[in-house]
Amino acid sequence: MNNQRGAAERGRDVTRAWFAPSADRRSLLDRAHRGDIVGALGRVPAADTGPRPSRRRRIAALLAIMGPGVIVLAADNDAGGISTYAQAGQDYGLRFLWLLIVMAGVLLVNQEMAGRLGAVTGAGHARLIYERFGRRWGAFALSDLLIVNFLIIVTEFIGVSLALRYFGVSPYVSVPMAALVLIALPLAGRFRRWERAMYLLVATSFVTVPLLVLVRHSAPLTAVPAGPRHLAPEGTVLMVVALIGTTVAPWQLFFQQSNVVDKRITARWLPYERADTVAGTLVFALGAVAILVACALAFSATPLHGAFIDASTVAGELRNRAGEWAGALFAVALLNGSILGAGAVTLSASYAIGDVSGAKHSLHRTWRDAPKFHGSYAAIVALAATIVLIPGAPLGIVTTGVQALAGVLLPSALVFLLLLCNDRAVLGPWVNTRWLNVIAATVVAVLLVLSGLLTISTLFPRAENDWLVTAILVISAGALGGLFGLRLSSQDAASPPGRSSPGKPAWTMPSIETLPPPVRSLTRTIALVILRAYLLLAAVAVVIKIVRLITAS
Amino acid sequence: MRRSRPGRPAGESHLSEAVAERLADAMFALSTPSRVLILGCLLEGPRSVGDLTSILGMEQSSVSHQLRVLREHTLVRAERVGRQRVYALHDEHVIALLLAGLHHVEERGRSGAAAGDSARSAPGDRAAGSPSG
Numbered sequence: 001m002n003n004q005r006g007a008a009e010r011g012r013d014v015t016r017a018w019f020a021p022s023a024d025r026r027s028l029l030d031r032a033h034r035g036d037i038v039g040a041l042g043r044v045p046a047a048d049t050g051p052r053p054s055r056r057r058r059i060a061a062l063l064a065i066m067g068p069g070v071i072v073l074a075a076d077n078d079a080g081g082i083s084t085y086a087q088a089g090q091d092y093g094l095r096f097l098w099l100l101i102v103m104a105g106v107l108l109v110n111q112e113m114a115g116r117l118g119a120v121t122g123a124g125h126a127r128l129i130y131e132r133f134g135r136r137w138g139a140f141a142l143s144d145l146l147i148v149n150f151l152i153i154v155t156e157f158i159g160v161s162l163a164l165r166y167f168g169v170s171p172y173v174s175v176p177m178a179a180l181v182l183i184a185l186p187l188a189g190r191f192r193r194w195e196r197a198m199y200l201l202v203a204t205s206f207v208t209v210p211l212l213v214l215v216r217h218s219a220p221l222t223a224v225p226a227g228p229r230h231l232a233p234e235g236t237v238l239m240v241v242a243l244i245g246t247t248v249a250p251w252q253l254f255f256q257q258s259n260v261v262d263k264r265i266t267a268r269w270l271p272y273e274r275a276d277t278v279a280g281t282l283v284f285a286l287g288a289v290a291i292l293v294a295c296a297l298a299f300s301a302t303p304l305h306g307a308f309i310d311a312s313t314v315a316g317e318l319r320n321r322a323g324e325w326a327g328a329l330f331a332v333a334l335l336n337g338s339i340l341g342a343g344a345v346t347l348s349a350s351y352a353i354g355d356v357s358g359a360k361h362s363l364h365r366t367w368r369d370a371p372k373f374h375g376s377y378a379a380i381v382a383l384a385a386t387i388v389l390i391p392g393a394p395l396g397i398v399t400t401g402v403q404a405l406a407g408v409l410l411p412s413a414l415v416f417l418l419l420l421c422n423d424r425a426v427l428g429p430w431v432n433t434r435w436l437n438v439i440a441a442t443v444v445a446v447l448l449v450l451s452g453l454l455t456i457s458t459l460f461p462r463a464e465n466d467w468l469v470t471a472i473l474v475i476s477a478g479a480l481g482g483l484f485g486l487r488l489s490s491q492d493a494a495s496p497p498g499r500s501s502p503g504k505p506a507w508t509m510p511s512i513e514t515l516p517p518p519v520r521s522l523t524r525t526i527a528l529v530i531l532r533a534y535l536l537l538a539a540v541a542v543v544i545k546i547v548r549l550i551t552a553s
Numbered sequence: 554m555r556r557s558r559p560g561r562p563a564g565e566s567h568l569s570e571a572v573a574e575r576l577a578d579a580m581f582a583l584s585t586p587s588r589v590l591i592l593g594c595l596l597e598g599p600r601s602v603g604d605l606t607s608i609l610g611m612e613q614s615s616v617s618h619q620l621r622v623l624r625e626h627t628l629v630r631a632e633r634v635g636r637q638r639v640y641a642l643h644d645e646h647v648i649a650l651l652l653a654g655l656h657h658v659e660e661r662g663r664s665g666a667a668a669g670d671s672a673r674s675a676p677g678d679r680a681a682g683s684p685s686g
Binding site for chain 1: 577585587611612615619621622624
């Protein structure tokens with residue numbers, strides 16, 4: 001009797017496994033985005049919809065699903081990141097260590113939202129912006145992403161050439177080699193192979209830990225001074241903004257969302273994807289903190305303190321201060337970060353292009369199968385590498401341009417992200433919770449102010465920036481942002497699917513073209529008006545700068 | 554993908570894995586009701602985006618988007634007639650595919666209704682999504 005009931009229940013379980021509404025996302029653009037999850041460290045069949053009772057099976061699933069978050073956040077410590085952390089450590093000691101920890105929290109919040117959008121909707125970030133904010137905002141977000149990404153990739157190749165020059169390799173050898181490696185990474189059309197290659201790079205990024213240990217043992221353990229006297233305070237503001245500008249970048253949102261879709265992670269696996277993002281945040285924080293602290297320890301109370309030039313001089317000076325190995329490890333970290341960063345940033349561009357153009361875009365596809373995807377990827381890499389090799393190319397302008405443009409794009413990307421994560425038609429029961437909205441809106445408001453300052457100060461180096469004004473602006477923006485976050489949550493109480501409804505794990509966005517048009521709420525209008533005003537301000541600043549450059553020459 | 558064996562004896566199946574992938578891709582393009590509606594419209598002859606928008610009552614942006622997906626899967630081609638850009642079914646295979654599909658669905662619908670087997674068809678309805686869009 002008992003046995004029979006057991007059999008009947010098992011039978012029902014089987015039925016449910018087959019006919020339960022598995023979270024099959026309906027807005028996919030590419031068949032390759034549907035199927036088994038084939039991660040670097042494991043596999044989850046698409047038909048696997050049952051519960052995972054044992055800890056061993058949960059860990060196996062986590063290992064298979066982990067990837068997008070770890071890769072995107074490890075890639076955040078790229079050429080620009082490493083040289084900025086090194087600069088902060090060398091010039092300001094440990095003064096900005098707290099900022100890196102705060103930034104890790106900001107990254108966690110942002111990337112969790114992007115990963116959730118990917119898993120629940122099955123659509124890329126660019127396509128969601130097109131569909132929910134219209135063609136013009138979509139085109140703006142996409143073109144801005146492509147331009148900034150391209151400039152970032154150029155800086156990654158500068159990182160490659162600096163790192164390998166330390167080992168005596170000519171840029172004319174190192175840069176083409178790096179470009180070939182990068183183009184070969186996704187070419188096999190095997191998601192697992194690509195992810196394993198990225199994991200190898202992520203693992204190599206941990207060389208920053210032995211670097212820190214080496215420096216710690218060779219440098220005299222004196223208290224690190226809070227900061228040199230001779231540095232003007234406006235430099236400090238710029239340092240804060242530069243640190244933020246290099247750590248939070250829009251490509252990360254586009255990358256993680258598309259990579260989650262491409263990895264076939266559905267809403268059912270969201271807890272695991274969140275764990276993946278947390279793991280990635282730890283990888284990011286470890287790498288960034290190790291470099292900042294190593295440079296702080298190595299250069300404190302030396303004449304080099306406050307005299308940062310660029311990443312390659314840091315490597316040379318680390319060799320002088322802490323031995324042959326320290327210099328080499330720093331150069332390896334820089335090379336590794338540049339390759340990892342270039343791989344991820346380029347991929348985010350190719351994903352976005354495929355996403356908007358409807359072309360097949362998946363790492364599961366070979367060159368022959370998805371020529372536009374692989375072609376755009378190879379073209380971007382080749383073009384960026386070529387620019388770095390042109391003698392006398394204005395690479396300084398590129399670096400400045402990256403920071404200024406990133407300042408323009410970043411807040412807009414975050415405004416879209418926040419609005420999308422409160423769009424009930426898109427995320428259903430998965431919309432942001434109230435506390436997350438308050439945190440995220442505060443962060444966006446603060447970044448909006450700081451990015452505005454970054455834009456202005458990169459364009460006008462002599463503009464006055466003092467701590468008091470900055471602090472007042474930041475605090476008031478943060479408070480306004482928090483209030484705005486509260487508004488975002490309270491706008492529609494009559495929501496169709498409750499946040500804790502039993503069908504939540506299986507909820508998935510309906511076909512994107514069947515969605516009702518976005519609700520025209522006051523909150524949304526305010527957000528878009530602020531965004532327009534901000535962009536107008538940035539555009540005016542750029543125009544003034546160009547006019548000045550022309551009249552000066 | 555990894556389980557493919559190139560040295561499989563002939564005659565067991567005349568579909569190679571690569572062909573199966575391509576066929577699955579073509580069928581994927583048919584897996585969204587709005588794209589099927591667009592193809593159904595094109596069965597009657599070439600149409601511009603404007604025509605399709607007004608006939609189907611869909612947003613212009615989503616019609617263009619779905620047309621891009623259909624072109625990517627070589628189900629639809631674009632040609633220029635004077636100043637206008639007109640979309641047509643890619644070739645006669647596509648017409649045959651659509652007609653065969655329609656035939657298949659209508660046939661099954663009739664036999665299913667005759668057998669009174671409504672339970673069996675429920676999962677299929679769900680997979681097809683809402684045809685209202």
